[in-house]
Amino acid sequence: MTEIDWNRARAFLATAEAGSLSAAARKLGLTQPTLSRQVAALEAELAVLLFERIGKKLxxxxxGDSLLQHARAMGEAALAMSFAASGRAEAIEGRVTISATDGNAAYVLPEIVARIRREAPQVTLVIIASNSLSDLQRREADIAIRHxxxxxxxxxxRLVRESTAHFYAASSWLARNGHPxxxxxxxxxxxxxxxQSERFAELMRGIGTRATVDGFRLVSESSAVVWEMVKRGLGVGLMSREIALRTExxxxxxxxxxxPRFPVWLVTHRELRTSRRIRLVYEILAEELGRV
Structure with a gap:
């Protein structure tokens, strides 16, 4: 019976899920030729063709389709082993990855990070600023701040608090337009x-405006970008109160x-809560976010 090399199986799994060698190589931090060789080696090892190229797609x-579920099972087992090992780490050192929206990452987290740095100087903090939900079960982050x-x-x-969003404008905008x-x-x-312009327009119409999708002249998926535009007097924006209170x-x-009200959740993987470094960062985040 052939023993499967996990690195080759992982290359196959990443390529199947990403849909291309280049995307899979970026995900795994490998060069495309290296990844291609690993997939080819697995095909030779198993004596089967896993992919065929149709146009520019794999x-x-x-x-390959019948073997994919087995590769996924291997991936889940490897992740479970990684979680178990991380969860039993006793030293308060090493990496902790925190995922948060770009607004929270830019304007709220720095104060909290300063405390973590004081109390756990050997911990390396990796901040993922993204408005997409990180998949904690696939170890894209150790801790996530979600809504x-x-x-x-x-x-x-842990539901650490409920936040609210309000409309703000810069003093320079008010000087030009008056206070509505x-x-x-x-x-x-x-x-x-x-x-998400239609959803935003619907919210705006619900409070008595004549907003339409075509009516907005400045739009961004990034709350940090929206806020910087508000600060520079380019228009009126909706922002969470905790961010606005930190802005002159x-x-x-x-x-x-x-x-509008929205919850603030602090989330981690069950296994990781037994890690001293992740538990410490988690508790500081919970305390400071609850205090914001």
Missing amino acids: VLTEA VRPEGDNLIG KSPADVAPHDFIGYE GVVELFPDLEP
Whole structure:
């Protein structure tokens, strides 16, 4: 019976999931020729063709498709072993990866990171600033700050607080346009929108504006970009209160308006909570985020 080399199986799994050698190589931190050689070696080892090229795409053969579930099982077993080893690490040193939205990563986390650095100077913190949910079960991050309840049997989460979002403008914008009494007094093109424009427009219409998707003249998927534009007086933006309170030169426009509310969850993998370094970072994050 042929013993499968895990590195080759991992190369096959990454290529099948990414759909191309280049994307899989980036994911694994390998060069494309190295990855290609590993896949070819696995094909030779198993005496089967795993992929066929159709145009510019790699497509699984029937044999490759049937073997994919076994490669995934190997991947899950390797991850479980990694989690178990990380969870039993006693030293307060090593890497801890924190995933957060770009706004929280840029404006809220630095203060908290300063405390972690004081209390655990040997820990290396890796901050992932992304508005996509990191897959903790696939070890894309050790800890995530999310606005949705965690799902998955192996994840544990703590609801640290509820946050609110409000409308703000820079003093320079107010000097040019005056202080509006309600959102309806702001021209639709003066609102800075988010990439999910229809959803944002629906929210805006719900508070009495005439907003349409085509009405926004500035749009970004990044809350940090939106906030920087607000700070520079380019328009009116919606931002969480904890970020606005850390910013000079911006004014809340409609304090009597009922604000949108959203939860702040702190999530990690169950196995990782037994790691001293991850547990320490998790508890500091929970304490400081609850205090924000």
